[in-house]
Amino acid sequence: MTKVVIIDSASRIVTSVTHHTGAEHRRLANRVVEEALNKSGLSIGDIVYIIATGYGRINVPFADKQITELTCHARGVAYFFPDVRTAIDIGGQDAKGLKIKDGRLIDFVMSDKCAAGTGRFLEVIAHALGLKLEELGPISLKSTQKVSISSTCTVFAQQEVTNSLSMGVPLEDVVAGLHDAIASRVARMVRRLKVEPDVVFTGGVAKNTGVVKALEQNLGCPVLVPPEPLLSGAIGAALIARETVEKARAEGKPLPKQVRKLEEATFFK
Amino acid sequence: MVVAVKKGLDRVRELYQDRPQRAKELKAEGKKIIGYLCIYPVTEMMTALDLVPYRILGDMREPITKADHYLPTVVCPFLRSCLDLGLKGKYDFFDGVVTSHICDVGSSLSGIWNYSVKTPYHYHIDTPHTVHETSLEQLRSLLRAFQKSLEEFAGKKMGVGDLKKAIVLHNEQRALVRELYEFKKPDPPLISGAETLKVIKAIQSIPIAEGNALLREVIAELKTRTNKPAGKAARLMVWGSILDDTVLIEMVESLDANVVMDDTCVGSRPYFEDVPFTADPIDGLAHHYLVDIKCPRTFRTRDFFAARKNYMEDLKSRFSYLADYAREWKVNGVIVESVRYCDTHGYEVPGVRDYLKEVGLPSIYLEHDYTEGALAPLKTRVQGFLEIIG
Structure with missing residues (x-):
């Protein structure tokens, strides 16, 4: 975008x-x-x-x-949340973790060379499920028992999704599993920065309430989202x-x- | 004999483009060329027997096609590239190959090279990995065995005088490289990081005496240089695994930064300590190659249990030379880099970064996969780092 x-x-x-x-x-x-x-x-x-x-x-x-x-992300996030210490940005290209102090970037981690753990991962799978991107969040919130989906590869995850659905797993549990896969992968990366609150989540994927919830579960703390995360x-x-x-x-x-x-x-x- | 017309940095650029040029000429004159892998085979012994040491390097611009039959793709891409070039006949001008135990993949590669590339002479020095007295004793005996083998191959004896003379010549090279690095101390430096890498790669492709002459030419040229690198905001040091191509350094230097110091092995690492003179030259050589060269392939912690009690003291004893480099070369940021799948360097990264943080040097860790492409994400990282320290 x-x-x-x-x-x-x-x-x-x-x-x-x-x-x-x-x-x-x-x-x-x-x-x-x-x-x-x-x-x-x-x-x-x-x-x-x-x-x-x-x-x-x-x-x-x-x-x-x-x-x-x-x-730029660090500065933009601090504009909305002056007390931000950790920012997580998940966009279509990559995922980033930013360590921020007094509104300034002091350290960062980035994912590389792989679509797993990015917005593209959700786009690909939403397309395979015949869903709109914005439908994923609300559907996943209905889940009662999310499935476990490996978070290492977009293509393999797509196969797992197809497999789960053919086994009769409800759609919301599959989608919740996807959100958990992306959140756990990003949380693992961001922990290298020693996560401190306030934690702010930006990028297109932050519009997905399911991933916000999964990220909160994975990090064990509240995650704030600005009004226009993109x-x-x-x-x-x-x-x-x-x-x-x-x-x-x-x-x-x-x-x-x-x-x-x-x-x-x-x-x- | 073909007389090289180009001199100094022009000659460096020529050798960087066509490394084997001089070695092939010398071979045609009847000299024997010995390829060596990494910086641990004792090249002084080759020089002492009038053999020409030639460092085996990879080529990140050449796709790996043949080596994948022999090594899995999840190991060091530099070593895979070296083997690939060997299998493709790019190192057919070698009369011999000497390897040492640098890491497990490096050792496997030695065996694979022996039975698949089949260079006429092959020797592997099983260099120990710790710095204790027993390891030194072991390396001394390994070097005596290597000497015997090399003498048989060369068809002549290596007198103590020959070896001492070779050590003097190699130490002269080390001193000249250190003199070259003095030209990196001013701001802006008189020689860029990418050019420095080319100089080192060039001298690792020709006989030591010729390398010394080339270094003298380069140093003379730098003294009166007018087209020196531009002044930049950041003066960076690069620590890490092998960089035998300038792409990564050029990417960094295309930003607002000069690479003014390094601790890498196509860089300062093999040259910043001399081989000590000892009555038996083997003693000095063993000490140099085991204790003096600071590559993560050697576990340099002397007292393991004391290290457990005081982590920072252990780091200080292993890495204080990096703080010295930073002070002397006025470094304000460090790029800690490792080629993907290099466990040897990867394990050292947290310690190096903890130490740098302790002494107030900001650092960034870059993992790269030994290709000339895919630099854009790394560039964003380096630029982001420069924005933090700027």
Whole structure:
């Protein structure tokens, strides 16, 4: 997903847009920004500073600076939850654990090279079950006896799901098992950081109430979810952009800006 | 004899691209080339008999196709790559291969190489893994046996004088490498981390005397260098398992960081301690290869029960040299890296990181799978780390 957040000088969110990135849109970050500008009645010239983040951060030719999603997520999460010490982000690409102190990132862990324990895992299996992604959470809450599903491989887990269903296991118990598989895998990874409350959960998967519950069970503590869990990285980027501008102004230094071209990334051609 | 026209860093780049070039020329002149795996086979003995030591390295740009018949895919991809190159005939110019007990996979590889690659001469030094006196005594006797075997292969005797002369020559190389690393102390450094790796890889591909001449050329060039690396916010040290390709270092140096120090084996590790001079040179060699080289393949805790009582004292006795490096090279962050499935380095990682934390050095752990691809997630990690320490 590609997200755009525009904030004003008081850190209030002016507008936000979320779109599927897709193969084609990887070079079309400009279109999403144009939409956000139209929605808010602003022009590109009104935007003082742009920070790009996430896996696609290098695909944004009009950004003034690139900062990793690790730093941006930490800042975005602390915006909603100032007392956050541990943040867990599960998106479509990977899962991350962030250790945060006084609103700043101090340590992190990331999953790598595997879809198990990410949002993609749920997307693949929801598709196999013929369910919509947003249906998974409510269904799993009905479960009385979740099945155990191995959390090591998306493809094998899919086979296990098919097998459980053919054995007559109720759907809600299978879905609850899936949520537990993803939560236990991520919890195992995040424990390396020594989990401390408050624990905040972000990313697209945080919209799934079933995974939130499974994560609480696995970590043994409450897990907080911001109102727009998909946007924390983009909000963090916007907040860091504002800080960069304020810092430069306070020091009387010129902004470390780049020539801004609101157009497609050209290196794909 | 073919005269190399390129000098200094140009010659380094040439050898980095085409490692066996010089060894093949020397072979054509009748010299015998001995491939050695990891840094534990005692190369001084090869030099003493006028044999040419040539380090066996892998090639992460070459897909592993043949080695999978011999080694499972869940072991060190560097060693799998080395064997693969051997099986594909890339090391056919070797007259001999010497291995040592570096890790269990390395030892298995030695046997597999012996019966499947069939280099004419093959020897395995079963180097012990602890630093106690009994281990030293064992290594001394193993080295005497190795000497005898090598003499038979070379068809001549190795006099004590020959061995001492070789040790002097190898120590000269160690001193030159340390001099090279002095050029990494200024900010910005006069030589990048990626270039340093290329220099070390080059000198591990040619005879020691030629390597010493090359190092002198490089050092002279650095003294007047104008196109030095750019100044960066972070000065990093890399600790870990073998990096025989520059991709990872180049990725780090493409960010706001210079790699100014390392403790890796195509890096400072084999060169930062001299072989001590002893009446019987075997004593000094055994001490150097068992006690002085600080690779996790050797269990360097002397008193196991005392270590259990005081963890941090044990770490200090094993890793204080890293704090010294950090101070001298003004390092402000450490990349602790290991190639996937390297248990040897993997087991050492928590201790190294605990020690670094104790002395106030931030670190990040990267596990990589010995490929030139898949660097994007690692890049995000390194960049995130730089944002934390910046």
